[in-house]
Amino acid sequence: MTNPSPSSLKIHTLLPEKERYTRANAGAVAMVTEDMILASRFDGHVFGRVITHPPLTKPYTPLEPKHALFVGRNIGLAKRYLDHLDQTGERPNWVEVHGRCQVASYLARKRPNLNVVLVLHNDPRDIKGAKTISERRHLAAMLKGVFAVSQYLLDCFDDGLAPDETAHLVKQVVPLGIDRRHQKPPKKKKQIVLTGRMVPEKGMLEAAKALAQVLPRHPDWSVRFIGAKGFKASDRSPYEKAVAEALAPCGQQASMLGFLPRQDVERHHDDAAIAIVPSLWQEPAGRVVLEAMSSGCALITTRRGGIVEYAENRALIIDEPLVETFADAISHLISTPQALAKYQKMAWNDYPFTRDHMGQCLDQGRLSIAEALN
Numbered sequence: 461m462t463n464p465s466p467s468s469l470k471i472h473t474l475l476p477e478k479e480r481y482t483r484a485n486a487g488a489v490a491m492v493t494e495d496m497i498l499a500s501r502f503d504g505h506v507f508g509r510v511i512t513h514p515p516l517t518k519p520y521t522p523l524e525p526k527h528a529l530f531v532g533r534n535i536g537l538a539k540r541y542l543d544h545l546d547q548t549g550e551r552p553n554w555v556e557v558h559g560r561c562q563v564a565s566y567l568a569r570k571r572p573n574l575n576v577v578l579v580l581h582n583d584p585r586d587i588k589g590a591k592t593i594s595e596r597r598h599l600a601a602m603l604k605g606v607f608a609v610s611q612y613l614l615d616c617f618d619d620g621l622a623p624d625e626t627a628h629l630v631k632q633v634v635p636l637g638i639d640r641r642h643q644k645p646p647k648k649k650k651q652i653v654l655t656g657r658m659v660p661e662k663g664m665l666e667a668a669k670a671l672a673q674v675l676p677r678h679p680d681w682s683v684r685f686i687g688a689k690g691f692k693a694s695d696r697s698p699y700e701k702a703v704a705e706a707l708a709p710c711g712q713q714a715s716m717l718g719f720l721p722r723q724d725v726e727r728h729h730d731d732a733a734i735a736i737v738p739s740l741w742q743e744p745a746g747r748v749v750l751e752a753m754s755s756g757c758a759l760i761t762t763r764r765g766g767i768v769e770y771a772e773n774r775a776l777i778i779d780e781p782l783v784e785t786f787a788d789a790i791s792h793l794i795s796t797p798q799a800l801a802k803y804q805k806m807a808w809n810d811y812p813f814t815r816d817h818m819g820q821c822l823d824q825g826r827l828s829i830a831e832a833l834n
Contacts, residue, residue, distance in 0.1 A: 469830060472555040473497070474541055474563065475508035477533040481520060482513035483722065488747050489558055489581050490516065491722075492609065495637055499819030502826055505552075507541055538563045542570060554604060554829060561599060562589030568602035575833060577630075580608040582744050583616045583765075593620035605630035605829050607822070609745040610766025630832055632825025635770070637818025638750040645756035645808050646730040652683040652790070653732035653757070655725055655748045658700045659689060663738030663762070663781055665699070668706035668714075670786035675710045678794050683710065684728055688719040729755035733800060734793055737761040740781050745770065750813050758803035760789045770813060774806050 475481060479490045486494070494516040497504045506515065510522040525536025526543065544550070554575035557564040561584055568576040578599070584590035590599055596617060600606075608614045611633050618626055652671070656662045664685065671683050685707075689697040696704070700716070707714040720728075729735065735752030742765035749770050752759045759775035761767055771777055776793070778785045793800045
């Protein structure tokens with residue numbers, strides 16, 4: 461059978477309502493969606509919330525949630541998307557629903573002739589519409605495929621389901637892809653960087669307490685915490701204040717920079733000799749892991765969720781993320797130049813996670829969907 465050409469397929473992408481598909485306020489899902497659009501050989505049309513800045517890619521159709529007060533903003537966005545299909549007569553080959561299991565279920569239930577593919581960025585067992593085995597069983601029966609940013613997430617979707625209940629699904633890991641921005645490793649400073657949302661499951665407080673133990677013994681080193689509770693500049697949350705208080709013994713060696721645009725984050729990764737991704741929860745994948753490795757940072761991270769699929773044999777991985785184990789790892793890299801250089805080289809020399817690789821995996825899944833529908 462002849463594979464469909466890129467121009468012959470019409471693929472829609474529906475974002476979670478909270479995602480701002482702009483360079484100014486893009487969250488992790490928005491950034492991954494941009495990478496998928498740019499990496500794939502197939503055209504994609506993104507639908508999401510109304511935005512006030514230019515979209516990351518075009519075409520982008522902003523939608524105002526319908527009946528949001530009664531059904532919630534995500535289902536409201538799905539209802540408006542169906543209105544758009546009715547009003548325009550558009551008939552996509554399928555729609556890829558990012559992150560929201562209840563939205564995928566709603567669309568498939570309301571429009572049985574609309575092919576729906578779920579794109580997972582988080583553990584579905586924590587997401588409305590897929591928390592229980594029965595919900596995932598019902599959802600699987602309606603879907604055409606499940607894509608995920610790690611095998612860990614696909615395994616979470618399958619948890620408790622019999623093989624024959626998901627045998628009809630096209631399952632595809634679409635690993636995150638971030639291209640290097642330099643031909644050779646950037647020149648590093650004695651700096652440490654932590655980037656991510658300032659929430660307890662990210663382990664920022666534990667890392668801050670560890671740094672407070674280590675950095676005062678190394679006054680020529682400094683650390684920068686980048687991120688906020690959400691994906692925009694805002695006042696510090698109680699958790700961020702606790703992180704700042706924990707860092708107090710570091711004095712001027714520590715800075716909390718809040719939310720920064722992506723280009724500023726990239727600059728800090730270029731400067732940093734060490735990056736720390738101290739996740740306590742079962743991280744789905746961890747885009748910041750790739751941001752650190754692609755900039756040649758020596759990476760300290762945790763054996764949680766999908767992180768190991770990217771960081772195994774490329775980073776210093778902590779099995780038990782505690783203040784003491786973080787402090788030991790940080791102290792080891794700062795105090796041992798050979799170890800620091802070793803992990804910087806491991807990150808730089810074995811880096812397959814390019815946008816092109818991501819596109820190849822995505823297109824493999826998309827071709828399988830197309831063949832299954834043919």
